Amino acid sequence: MNIPLPLILVNFKAYSQGTGANALKIAKGADLVFKETGVNIGVAPVATDIRMISESVDVPVFAQHVDPIEPGSHTGFLTVEAVKEAGAIGSLVNHSEHRLRLADIDVCINNLRKAGLVSVVCTNNEIVSSAAAALNPDFIAIEPPELIGTGIPVSKAKPEVVTGSLEAVHKVNRNVIVLCGAGITTGDDVYAALKLGAQGVLLASGVVKAKNPFDVLMSMAEAVIKVEE
Amino acid sequence: MNIPLPLILVNFKAYSQGTGANALKIAKGADLVFKETGVNIGVAPVATDIRMISESVDVPVFAQHVDPIEPGSHTGFLTVEAVKEAGAIGSLVNHSEHRLRLADIDVCINNLRKAGLVSVVCTNNEIVSSAAAALNPDFIAIEPPELIGTGIPVSKAKPEVVTGSLEAVHKVNRNVIVLCGAGITTGDDVYAALKLGAQGVLLASGVVKAKNPFDVLMSMAEAVIKVEE
Amino acid sequence: MNIPLPLILVNFKAYSQGTGANALKIAKGADLVFKETGVNIGVAPVATDIRMISESVDVPVFAQHVDPIEPGSHTGFLTVEAVKEAGAIGSLVNHSEHRLRLADIDVCINNLRKAGLVSVVCTNNEIVSSAAAALNPDFIAIEPPELIGTGIPVSKAKPEVVTGSLEAVHKVNRNVIVLCGAGITTGDDVYAALKLGAQGVLLASGVVKAKNPFDVLMSMAEAVIKVEE
Amino acid sequence: MNIPLPLILVNFKAYSQGTGANALKIAKGADLVFKETGVNIGVAPVATDIRMISESVDVPVFAQHVDPIEPGSHTGFLTVEAVKEAGAIGSLVNHSEHRLRLADIDVCINNLRKAGLVSVVCTNNEIVSSAAAALNPDFIAIEPPELIGTGIPVSKAKPEVVTGSLEAVHKVNRNVIVLCGAGITTGDDVYAALKLGAQGVLLASGVVKAKNPFDVLMSMAEAVIKVEE
Numbered sequence: 001m002n003i004p005l006p007l008i009l010v011n012f013k014a015y016s017q018g019t020g021a022n023a024l025k026i027a028k029g030a031d032l033v034f035k036e037t038g039v040n041i042g043v044a045p046v047a048t049d050i051r052m053i054s055e056s057v058d059v060p061v062f063a064q065h066v067d068p069i070e071p072g073s074h075t076g077f078l079t080v081e082a083v084k085e086a087g088a089i090g091s092l093v094n095h096s097e098h099r100l101r102l103a104d105i106d107v108c109i110n111n112l113r114k115a116g117l118v119s120v121v122c123t124n125n126e127i128v129s130s131a132a133a134a135l136n137p138d139f140i141a142i143e144p145p146e147l148i149g150t151g152i153p154v155s156k157a158k159p160e161v162v163t164g165s166l167e168a169v170h171k172v173n174r175n176v177i178v179l180c181g182a183g184i185t186t187g188d189d190v191y192a193a194l195k196l197g198a199q200g201v202l203l204a205s206g207v208v209k210a211k212n213p214f215d216v217l218m219s220m221a222e223a224v225i226k227v228e229e
Numbered sequence: 230m231n232i233p234l235p236l237i238l239v240n241f242k243a244y245s246q247g248t249g250a251n252a253l254k255i256a257k258g259a260d261l262v263f264k265e266t267g268v269n270i271g272v273a274p275v276a277t278d279i280r281m282i283s284e285s286v287d288v289p290v291f292a293q294h295v296d297p298i299e300p301g302s303h304t305g306f307l308t309v310e311a312v313k314e315a316g317a318i319g320s321l322v323n324h325s326e327h328r329l330r331l332a333d334i335d336v337c338i339n340n341l342r343k344a345g346l347v348s349v350v351c352t353n354n355e356i357v358s359s360a361a362a363a364l365n366p367d368f369i370a371i372e373p374p375e376l377i378g379t380g381i382p383v384s385k386a387k388p389e390v391v392t393g394s395l396e397a398v399h400k401v402n403r404n405v406i407v408l409c410g411a412g413i414t415t416g417d418d419v420y421a422a423l424k425l426g427a428q429g430v431l432l433a434s435g436v437v438k439a440k441n442p443f444d445v446l447m448s449m450a451e452a453v454i455k456v457e458e
Numbered sequence: 459m460n461i462p463l464p465l466i467l468v469n470f471k472a473y474s475q476g477t478g479a480n481a482l483k484i485a486k487g488a489d490l491v492f493k494e495t496g497v498n499i500g501v502a503p504v505a506t507d508i509r510m511i512s513e514s515v516d517v518p519v520f521a522q523h524v525d526p527i528e529p530g531s532h533t534g535f536l537t538v539e540a541v542k543e544a545g546a547i548g549s550l551v552n553h554s555e556h557r558l559r560l561a562d563i564d565v566c567i568n569n570l571r572k573a574g575l576v577s578v579v580c581t582n583n584e585i586v587s588s589a590a591a592a593l594n595p596d597f598i599a600i601e602p603p604e605l606i607g608t609g610i611p612v613s614k615a616k617p618e619v620v621t622g623s624l625e626a627v628h629k630v631n632r633n634v635i636v637l638c639g640a641g642i643t644t645g646d647d648v649y650a651a652l653k654l655g656a657q658g659v660l661l662a663s664g665v666v667k668a669k670n671p672f673d674v675l676m677s678m679a680e681a682v683i684k685v686e687e
Numbered sequence: 688m689n690i691p692l693p694l695i696l697v698n699f700k701a702y703s704q705g706t707g708a709n710a711l712k713i714a715k716g717a718d719l720v721f722k723e724t725g726v727n728i729g730v731a732p733v734a735t736d737i738r739m740i741s742e743s744v745d746v747p748v749f750a751q752h753v754d755p756i757e758p759g760s761h762t763g764f765l766t767v768e769a770v771k772e773a774g775a776i777g778s779l780v781n782h783s784e785h786r787l788r789l790a791d792i793d794v795c796i797n798n799l800r801k802a803g804l805v806s807v808v809c810t811n812n813e814i815v816s817s818a819a820a821a822l823n824p825d826f827i828a829i830e831p832p833e834l835i836g837t838g839i840p841v842s843k844a845k846p847e848v849v850t851g852s853l854e855a856v857h858k859v860n861r862n863v864i865v866l867c868g869a870g871i872t873t874g875d876d877v878y879a880a881l882k883l884g885a886q887g888v889l890l891a892s893g894v895v896k897a898k899n900p901f902d903v904l905m906s907m908a909e910a911v912i913k914v915e916e
Contacts, residue, residue, distance in 0.1 A: 065305025
């Protein structure tokens with residue numbers, strides 16, 4: 001699975017503003033921004049919306065979580081197979097709101113890879129990022145939990161966490177793509193993140209709870225283009 | 230939400246045979262049996278399949294699980310709102326493969342009821358069934374865990390668990406509808422369960438992993454009709 | 459196991475002020491108050507302190523938690539056997555900071571009873587209290603979580619929760635002894651709780667983090683005596 | 688904290704044979720073997736036994752688990768402070784029977800180090816071992832879960848897991864001491880493990896459930912001496 005970079009990855013969480021019909025509207029906005037700018041935007045809706053959205057847009061759809069299980073007797077849990085069949089091309093793993101056991105992160109990364117899906121492992125600091133890198137995921141998204149949902153962008157408040165994590169990750173594993181997240185709400189924040197060396201951003205409320213998600217995504221896409229110029 | 234009884238409720242778990250296109254096929258079979266016999270059959274697919282199935286069939290669709298949360302910052306968790314918007318009319322709660330904390334069962338039942346959805350709380354013995362009854366769910370499905378997936382029907386192997394749980398539940402709360410489950414694979418098993426006083430059955434592999442799920446469901450529906458004659 | 463009532467039960471939590479040498483000091487203070495007043499005071503220290511304290515005082519020592527397991531391969535978990543051998547005469551179960559699955563509460567109550575130990579199941583509202591009562595524990599401690607640690611006593615802020623829970627519990631099971639907790643910090647709070655019908659209180663910071671735990675316990679014991687007069 | 692190597696670390700789990708008076712007897716046996724041979728033997732009893740044992744023997748006592756918390760309102764959880772005050776000089780972390788979330792392993796290692804205690808992080812395969820190494824614990828104990836409790840020694844059944852993990856760990860972090868575990872029951876198994884490059888072993892049932900734990904420990908200590916000759 002080849003994901004064009006930089007990537008703006010939007011986590012819809014369990015927000016009402018990002019569920020069902022609202023989710024579809026944001027995803028279509030992302031699709032439009034992608035088609036107008038060529039900047040890659042991923043969307044990560046709640047499990048029940050993955051199929052509807054993946055059938056309606058061309059941008060990549062991610063699951064927010066997969067469980068570290070094989071198909072079988074696991075009522076209410078989510079296999080990689082299920083999210084793949086619904087159209088997801090990857091999944092967040094170990095989000096700060098859904099932390100996993102170390103050995104289970106290894107299982108999720110492997111299950112995703114075997115199915116041809118990409119893994120985006122979320123981490124909270126440099127040392128945990130380097131541990132995650134040793135597990136060989138496709139992406140690591142470094143998100144200091146204390147900044148998530150604050151509107152204070154990690155790329156400005158803690159640039160040293162971004163650069164330190166980038167270095168720590170690549171010291172262990174050169175192949176991992178690093179996103180940064182937490183507090184990203186504007187094109188400027190995206191610009192700053194990419195300038196620090198991140199190959200994309202992971203964000204949520206900044207887009208999903210915005211008055212006009214399309215406008216926010218468009219300004220972020222323009223920031224990506226500005227970095228690339 | 231008024232669910233016609235008796236109810237045959239089929240849990241698709243995370244079986245490959247009950248995911249995606251396979252899930253849709255079983256659900257359509259259930260729909261056909263319902264339309265030919267009038268016997269009510271519920272289906273509980275994995276979260277990613279709820280919308281696709283609820284848009285394709287007239288039988289009631291249940292979630293296998295909802296998380297005890299309100300909409301908000303809960304990456305990878307499932308609100309009642311999300312499963313409702315996808316077309317579910319209720320949810321399993323506290324399945325033996327997905328046990329919940331006592332206080333969280335209370336939250337799930339309340340969240341489902343506030344949204345107009347029904348709760349089917351799974352329990353493992355008489356005393357736990359009576360505790361669950363005190364929480365005032367719509368349904369209780371008593372399933373001795375040691376029989377789940379064995380093909381040894383609870384209605385034959387442990388009829389006293391079914392009758393004892395029925396009594397225990399109704400002593401605490403007359404309004405709760407009692408299903409029984411574990412090991413149910415044939416029309417005979419369904420017949421025995423209803424004769425013991427259950428108002429339906431909860432089953433999984435007996436249908437989902439059957440060579441011909443439609444045939445199994447049809448024989449179960451015929452057993453329901455035979456009881457009612 | 460016969461526990462003289464009313465009972466003042468002090469949960470030491472994982473407070474530094476209630477760990478190790480500090481724990482021993484508070485427990486000895488409780489012992490002294492008991493010996494001077496005859497009012498029964500239980501102490502619930504952290505697992506590592508149970509033996510030291512039970513060997514040093516005559517008041518009953520409780521575990522703060524037991525795991526729903528039998529002796530065996532369970533690294534880092536706590537059997538009823540282990541806390542009993544260390545001198546505990548019972549255990550808290552399902553504290554609001556350590557909620558358990560419904561079926562596991564049933565297991566813990568049974569494991570404790572089989573070993574001759576008492577169970578004190580914590581609950582958060584009336585309906586959950588009545589569910590807990592159906593599981594037949596020795597004690598239920600009703601503690602609205604929003605008041606825990608606030609110093610706002612449940613017996614004053616939400617007297618209807620105490621009386622409502624008492625009624626709900628006894629409607630399901632006459633044998634259960636009801637304590638009330640959350641925000642209890644003074645003799646007055648204890649007096650109010652007992653006047654509402656509780657047979658004791660469960661508290662923590664009000665004693666453990668007090669400047670002088672002995673004085674607080676003495677004033678609480680005096681309140682118990684005042685109620686009994 | 689300087690731990691003489693090689694180390695034979697005995698996990699008492701929640702075995703009846705390793706709880707209370709039984710635990711004390713095994714620990715005293717370990718102490719005697721240590722005093723007769725000079726070979727370092729650590730014991731990891733259940734939390735309630737840590738203080739009693741650490742007051743009775745000179746060999747190092749480990750906790751089986753610590754929770755990733757600071758002192759405070761955490762009923763039924765175990766701080767590093769509590770196990771330290773009880774006499775533990777370190778703790779197992781992330782045992783296969785008590786897996787932790789990635790970020791929590793980081794917290795436990797840091798909390799232990801800040802308190803001057805050593806961390807022994809358990810892992811299940813090479814890649815997870817290298818991730819654990821990035822977290823900079825004092826020890827890593829590699830234990831393929833499928834061999835735990837089988838009596839089939841990892842050092843014989845899967846020598847490549849031991850050597851592969853040693854290499855993987857040291858590639859990421861030269862400072863980490865590597866133990867190996869799973870299926871270790873005889874002096875020969877210990878000999879083989881050390882010959883493969885491990886600096887000690889982690890074992891449980893092979894000693895705790897032995898007819899004569901002292902004899903087993905003595906033969907293991909002799910194997911250590913044989914390797915060192």
